Amino acid sequence: MTTTALPLATERTTHRSGQARAEAIVAYVLSAPAMVCLLGILILPTLATVVLSFTDWQFGAPTLRWIGLDNYTHLAADRVFWKSLGNTVLYVAAVVPLSVGLGLGVALLIEAGTSGRAFYRAAYFLPVTATLIAMATVWEIMLHPSIGLINVTIDALGFPKQNWLKNPDWALFSLACIGIWQALGLNMVLLLAGLKSIPRDLYEAAAVDGADGPWTRFVTVTLPMLGPALSFVLIISAIRSFQVFDTVAVLTEGGPNKATEVLLYTMYQEGFSFFRAGYAAAITVVFLAFVLLLTLVKARIAEKRVHYS
């Protein structure tokens, strides 16, 4: 019995390990395209950018020289860079809380309402689907100092007109408003989905337990149940508003007097207007560091909320 069983067993195991190797090969072959893509469009360019940031390469130049941390020491002394970083942080600090807060407000109103839900949802979501470049043109007309709807309205109400995009005090504020308008729709839709997934039972249990006023119900059930969705939306909004570029490029070009200079716009100008690719790469690395930080925060939050379900 054992004498016959033993060779049979070894035969089966060798057979199995052969099969496992074949399976592994198939797995590598199947995932190879995704790996190549990941490597080609994400990892290699990132590495190339990091490497470039240590050189003095000029866009289109045949040669480059290793200059170590020179680009970064330059950055640290560059007033435009600091202005740009400050503007970006200011922009994020305005857009994130307001677009998330208003998005939540609108989502709560839509969820509580009985009619016209589809219409409101579509109306608020429209800016997300529209091309921002096209929409920026619309905003440019709206904000036009003499014929713009906003100034006409303000004038009719008896307040002084403003040159929204050309006044250094107002330009960044105007861009932030456009950013909020644009981000609100996506935030609203994500939060609406979060609201819908809260079981009705919980609200009923809260009503029986005595948590039945609008505010009490919001803080005891809605807000904690929305926690994961809300932190996701916050991080996504932060990353997206950190990337602000198109409105700046189309409407203000960083002006007036660097009032709307933001990180990505500075990087674009350094790289593609002044052709200082190495320097632009250093700005990009700083930018990537911020985005990476936000992504890590997001991952940590996602981990913390695991046993919610």
Place this chain on the structure above:
Amino acid sequence: MTSSANAFQSGVSVRSVSKSFGQTRVLSDISLEIGPREFLTLLGPSGCGKSTLLRIIAGLDHADEGSIALGNQTVDGLLPRERDVAMVFQSYALYPYMTVAENIGLPLLMRRTRSWQRLPLIRRLHPVARAATGTIARDVRRAAEALQIETFLDRKPGQLSGGQRQRVALARAMVRNPRVFLMDEPLSNLDAKLRVAARAEIAELHRRSGVACIYVTHDQVEAMTMSDRVAVMMGGEVLQVAPPAEIYDRPAELRVAEFVGSPKINILPGTVRSDGGIDVPGGALAIQSRLPAGTAVSVGMRPEHCDVAPGLGAGGIHGRVRHRENLGSDLFVHVETAGEHRIVARSVPEIAAAVPPDATVTLRPRPDRALLFDRAGRRL
């Protein structure tokens, strides 16, 4: 957990309550009186409107017609909180982001503190809020101890088993002294073994609390074992309200008789003879009914009230064995009589050898336990 003075006075009155969802009538003219310390079960098949009635009593839904009174107070316009009821949901509806202690304590926190006193910092510093926090912690611990979950107080519901979650839901209801406990199928998500233990425990907790309890279930065993009285519901109507034994022995209607009892009651069509006996397919019943001869009736016989004997005996109902189920303690014999009517009879396992499949047998229903129903299904 101790009963307050008002708990003794208050019961629940459901007066002519009707409810429709759109065109569908879910409850039609329901009236019920529940005593101050009574355990009443709403028993009925899924979809008959039990939960809807419970939600109307709780104030989570509103009746189209009729009214609800708790104790001597009509509560129709009141919010659930103002009705002072405690409810256990089928899904338990625990707050997943709160610890067990916070879950159980929430009803107390909401009632003993004001909104501004619950703000994080004030809750720590304000003397009234702090005192409330202390008494709440004490009451939560007492409720948790009654349900043996005091060791889980710091966990989140997601870290508990089904049975433990169910206990937390019960503790959250029992931490207060409500006017009435409302329980919507609280055991339906537990496995069979836990359910048996929980049945006895809920009945015991109810007795100690001294508060009325309305318990919804589709499980007749729960209804029969836990309740003071059972209200059998079907199609949005209450068919009968009575103590469990009476529901079983003297069902008001054929539908009640068929819903309660396992295996199901045997129903045979019958005709009253001139001597008061009743002809049924395959034989006759030797009972003395006072119905006029020729009346068509439905005869109901519970399996345990049917004796089985091998062979063709005199009298009784003759048939052929189709199937046997030996449960060790009981033997259920499935017999087919004339006209392909099936009758299940309960007997003892010892006779199994004498009634093999296809054997001819004689069934002798106990005449005093036979139930007669008229054409409309009402008991005669």
